Amino acid sequence: MEITETRISLVERPNSRLRAYASITFDNAFVIRDIRIIEGKRGLFVAMPSKKMQRPCPRCGFKNPITYKFCGSCGVSLNPTNQQRLSPSQQHRDLAHPIKTEFREYIQNKVLEEYEKVKAGKKKNFSQESN
Numbered sequence: 001m002e003i004t005e006t007r008i009s010l011v012e013r014p015n016s017r018l019r020a021y022a023s024i025t026f027d028n029a030f031v032i033r034d035i036r037i038i039e040g041k042r043g044l045f046v047a048m049p050s051k052k053m054q055r056p057c058p059r060c061g062f063k064n065p066i067t068y069k070f071c072g073s074c075g076v077s078l079n080p081t082n083q084q085r086l087s088p089s090q091q092h093r094d095l096a097h098p099i100k101t102e103f104r105e106y107i108q109n110k111v112l113e114e115y116e117k118v119k120a121g122k123k124k125n126f127s128q129e130s131n
């Protein structure tokens with residue numbers, strides 16, 4: 001599988017580590033959006049689109065973030081099952097992600113390469129056909 005297109009939208013947000021959103025196209029046939037480029041302690045990295053883990057309230061069915069102790073809608077106590085100790089990565093679930101390390105690196109390199117180009121102003125935020 002190859003990335004045939006990469007789009008970058010820069011994000012200018014003070015006090016945020018989010019630098020840009022990216023979308024990538026595989027084989028001119030499949031697009032993944034909402035990939036985030038984040039400034040980490042050890043440099044930029046690419047985060048795949050993810051979703052906050054939720055669980056429904058047993059009483060009213062309201063979907064609460066997994067860290068809530070009480071239902072945000074009706075206030076009933078939610079089963080305390082060590083949920084509060086979950087790390088941020090356990091509180092989110094990737095919606096799509098590469099399985100192999102090499103492919104993760106391939107995606108990351110492609111996205112960061114394009115990000116640097118856009119950031120440097122060498123080209124506009126338009127799509128790029130590779131090759």
Ligand SMILES: [Zn+2]
Pocket residue numbers: 057058059060061062071072073074075076
């Ligand atoms: Zn409830």
